[in-house]
Amino acid sequence: MIGLSESADRYEEMGFTAGRMAAGMRSFEQRFGMPFGAGVKPRLAASSRACRAIIAAREESMELGYAALRAIQLMQFTTSGLLDDDDDLRGALDTVAGLDAAAVVARIDDPEIVAIYDEDKARTRSAEGRPTHVQNRHSDSDGPVRYTAPTVIFEMADGRWLEVGGFQPFESYDNALANLDPALERRPAPERAADAVLAFPIGLTTAEVAAIMRGSDTSAEDIPGAERELIAAVDDGELVGIPAGTDALWRPASAVAAEPGALSAAA
Secondary structure, eight states: OOOOOSSTTTHHHHHOHHHHHHHHHHHHHHHHHOOOOSOOOOOOOOOOHHHHHHHHHHHHOHHHHHHHHHHHHHHHSSSOOOOTTHHHHHHHHHSSOOHHHHHHHHHTOHHHHHHHHHHHHHHOOTTTTSHHHHTTTEEEESSSSSETOOOOEEEEETTTTTEEEEEEOHHHHHHHHHHHTTOOOOOOOSSSSSHHHHOOOBBBOOHHHHHHHEEETTOOOOOOOOOOOOHHHTTTTTTTEEEEEEEEEEEEEHHHHHTTTGGGOOO
């Protein structure tokens, strides 16, 4: 967790407003096809409490930590919810199966969680001289040379590592994995959009499904085509589309049905 801000004052000092932040999200939606909400949040919000909530979930298990991150991302980018409002965080985390949202939020100020958060912050600010820095895909907005949120560092047990800094094309990650571990199984692109979703019960957006379905690095994502297939799979009862801003989170119907109360939010 980078921990970009401990209070909203930092954003205000940089000239940001809730409206400016909402307008900036439009460029990300247009570039990447990911879902965003159309509204303007009631105010600016700091990220620290959300980061620590994710860490508290991560301490339960890595899987729950990732699911918590995903849930808070969807809340942040598709709703009016605020990253520093405990009720909003609790509501987002309530959607994560197997996670005690109230207990996670209650641990946000736990000294153990704060200490781990501080370790995370320090690690994300150690990019100086690393590949991300060399490629100018870093940030120094708060002083130290730090990694930006899209950065991925692949590490092996024998100490080997490769770094893919900032926003990069899919082939950068593909190349890093192939060089680190040629023995990894490479699955072919699925023939159906529904098959991509069935492989990721936590849910995928339309753009993510379209990216997975690319047959080769010479073909572009077909987001409209993927969406048509996904809608048909919902009509057939195989998938569920949960509204998320300008898009939907597509999930296996069987996974949603197993979660009490989830079907009431599905379309």
